[in-house]
Amino acid sequence: MDKERLAFLNAKALEIRKLTIEEIGSLGTGHIGGAMSIVDLLALLYFHRMHVDPQHPRMADRDQLVVSKGHSGPAVYAALALKGYFPKDWLETLNRGGTKLPSHCDRNLTPGIDMTTGSLGQGFSASLGIALGLRMDKRSSKVYTIIGDGESNEGQVWEAAMFAGVQGLSNLIGFTDYNKQQLDGYTKDIMDLDDLEAKWNAFGWYTQRVNGHDIEALDKAIEKALAQGKKPSMIIMDTIKGRGCFFAEGIQNNHSMAFNMEKAKEAIAALEASASQA
Numbered sequence: 001m002d003k004e005r006l007a008f009l010n011a012k013a014l015e016i017r018k019l020t021i022e023e024i025g026s027l028g029t030g031h032i033g034g035a036m037s038i039v040d041l042l043a044l045l046y047f048h049r050m051h052v053d054p055q056h057p058r059m060a061d062r063d064q065l066v067v068s069k070g071h072s073g074p075a076v077y078a079a080l081a082l083k084g085y086f087p088k089d090w091l092e093t094l095n096r097g098g099t100k101l102p103s104h105c106d107r108n109l110t111p112g113i114d115m116t117t118g119s120l121g122q123g124f125s126a127s128l129g130i131a132l133g134l135r136m137d138k139r140s141s142k143v144y145t146i147i148g149d150g151e152s153n154e155g156q157v158w159e160a161a162m163f164a165g166v167q168g169l170s171n172l173i174g175f176t177d178y179n180k181q182q183l184d185g186y187t188k189d190i191m192d193l194d195d196l197e198a199k200w201n202a203f204g205w206y207t208q209r210v211n212g213h214d215i216e217a218l219d220k221a222i223e224k225a226l227a228q229g230k231k232p233s234m235i236i237m238d239t240i241k242g243r244g245c246f247f248a249e250g251i252q253n254n255h256s257m258a259f260n261m262e263k264a265k266e267a268i269a270a271l272e273a274s275a276s277q278a
């Protein structure tokens with residue numbers, strides 16, 4: 001990836017972060033932690049990797065994204081608005097009555113959302129079904145799917161892992177947002193995932209581990225995942241929960257936080273200041 005492209009994508013990630021903080025701040029509460037940790041991946045997928053058309057969100061030959069950790073909705077909506085799926089002012093309606101942007105992703109409400117998610121584990125299974133269906137239809141589209149490390153405590157994830165491995169679903173590229181935290185604590189204390197790479201390998205997946213905030217490294221990992229062409233892929237992303245929002249980043253109890261617009265503006269100013277120094 002050339003320097004210009006990388007700068008463009010990092011700028012998109014910054015925009016997505018700012019909009020995500022603003023959305024949640026204007027509502028007064030929301031899932032800031034797990035939204036912020038997947039932003040760099042969202043910038044890469046929507047603005048570089050995925051074949052999509054915001055004017056035709058259900059285009060048959062599009063690539064699809066299933067955000068199985070559906071509570072990250074606010075970051076996904078920020079990316080979709082920036083991409084042009086809907087007007088940016090929709091973001092001001094996040095999770096309010098009558099909104100098209102509920103706190104968890106809903107394919108029946110939001111243009112650009114490919115699967116309804118929120119009940120952890122289920123979106124991941126659905127992504128396998130989509131990938132299998134596309135293969136049966138002989139389409140070359142890819143399915144990208146994002147699960148959480150807390151979500152990986154769900155038995156359904158491992159049932160799906162086994163199925164995709166046996167089926168050799170090479171059109172499926174999964175990401176684990178390994179931010180080491182879940183709703184009410186650290187994953188190692190609640191149900192440790194131990195050697196996560198060994199687990200995915202054992203289930204027949206092509207497994208890689210990268211810094212989930214390094215867009216270039218993520219892009220290379222996707223390139224390798226697509227090139228191997230035999231197995232489903234799992235890219236384990238080391239991430240920081242709340243990344244880029246100073247009062248949420250890496251602290252305990254940052255899963256869902258209450259904060260107002262004043263605090264949001266402070267966080268956005270801090271983000272802008274650190275981006276201008278980079």
Ligand SMILES: Cc1ncc(C[n+]2csc(CCOP(=O)(O)OP(=O)(O)O)c2C)c(N)n1
Nearest residue numbers: 034118119120148149150151177181182183
């Ligand atoms: C089946 C199910 N059980 C419980 C929940 C409640 N819940 C919502 S988010 C969450 C923690 C998820 O942790 P993780 O996947 O690590 O998400 P992240 O830390 O990235 O936000 C839980 C337990 C749920 N949504 N679905």
